[in-house]
C-alpha cells in the first residue's frame with residue numbers, strides 16, 4: 001500500500017498539479033493528524049509524551065499542526081530551535097539534541113531556554129563551565145543500533161552519536177562538581193527501525209544507566225518508528241510495541257515521582273505517508289536495455305533513493321487504471337548518473353506529459369531538498385478537506401538565480 005492508494009485520489013492530485021504546477025509536494029493534513037492520534041492513543045494513560053522530529057518535515061504549517069496535536073519539537077540544530085521558537089512552541093517544549101555544536105550555538109541555546117541534550121563529554125564540560133548553564137539532558141550511546149539503512153543507524157557503538165555508557169557515572173560526578181543537574185537521559189537508535197525489539201532493548205539499557213543520575217526528571221527514547229514503503233513491508237505493529245514499551249516504562253515509573261515523564265520523538269511516522277511528490281514526465285528514452293522516464297524533479301528534491309537506495313512507490317496518475325505492463329526506470333533531471341528515483345518499475349505504457357506521484361515522500365523529502373545544479377525548489381501544498389493550501393510558493397528559475405547572485409554579493413554589470 002502506498003500513500004497514494006490510501007489517501008489521495010488520482011483526479012484530485014491531477015487537478016492540484018494543474019493548478020500549482022510540478023514538481024510539487026502535496027501533504028494531507030488529516031493523515032498527519034491521524035498518525036499523531038494513533039500514537040497518542042497507543043500510550044494513553046501512561047506518563048508518555050511526544051516530540052516531533054522537525055528534521056522530517058519542517059514546513060511551519062506542518063509544525064503548527066504538530067503543535068496543535070500537543071507535540072513539542074525535537075530539534076537537532078540551532079536553526080531548528082529558532083524555527084520552533086518562531087512557529088509556536090514554548091522553549092521548554094523544545095528539545096535540542098546537539099551534534100558537534102559550536103560555542104556560539106551553545107551560548108544561544110542557553111539564552112533561549114530550550115532543553116539542551118548533550119552528546120559528548122567535551123561539550124558537557126564546556127556546558128557545565130558556562131556561567132549561564134543550570135541543567136541539561138545527555139544522550140547515551142546504547143551500543144544498540146537499527147534503521148532502514150546503515151547510514152541512519154545511530155545507536156551502534158561506533159556511531160558518532162551519544163556518550164559512551166561507561167562514562168555516564170563520570171557525567172554525574174561532573175555535574176555535581178559544577179553544581180549543575182542532569183535532568184534528562186536520551187537515546188535514538190536509528191531511523192526507520194527494522195526490529196522494534198532493538199528499541200525495547202535499548203530502552204532497558206537507558207533505564208539501567210538512569211540509576212547513575214540522581215536529578216533525572218525525564219527519559220527520552222528517541223524516534224525511529226518505521227512506515228511501510230513497499231508491498232511486503234510489514235506495517236509497524238504499534239499496539240505490540242506499546243505493550244512491550246509500557247512494561248519497561250511502568251517498571252521504572254514505579255520508582256519515580258509522579259511528575260516523571262518518558263518521551264518518544266518520531267518524525268517519519270507522522271508525515272511520511274501523508275506526502276507525495278508530483279512530477280511530470282518530459283522525456284521517454286529507450287536505451288536498449290533500460291527504458292527511462294525522465295522527469296522534472298530529481299535527487300535535489302528527493303534525495304532518499306540516491307542517499308539510501310530507498311524505495312518509493314511510483315504511480316502514473318495519468319494512467320492509473322491501466323495495467324502496469326512496462327518496465328521503466330524513473331530518472332531525475334540532475335546531471336548525475338546516480339539521479340535515479342526508481343528502478344525497474346512496472347507501470348502502464350507511459351508518455352511525455354504524464355503525471356507521476358512519488359509516494360510516501362512526506363518525511364525527509366523537502367527537508368533534504370537543495371539547489372544542486374542551481375535548480376529551483378519544489379512548491380508545497382497542504383490538502384485539508386476540500387481545500388488545497390499553497391504552503392511554499394514556487395520560485396521561478398530567474399528568482400532562484402537572482403537570489404544566488406544576491407546572496408553571494410555578486411554585482412551584475
Ligand SMILES: Cc1ncc(COP(=O)(O)O)c(C=O)c1O
Pocket residue numbers: 053055056074076097188190191192193222223224225265266267268269
Ligand atoms: C535524534 C533524533 N531523534 C529523532 C529522529 C527521528 O527519526 P524518525 O523520523 O525515524 O522517527 C531522528 C532522525 O534521524 C534523530 O536524529
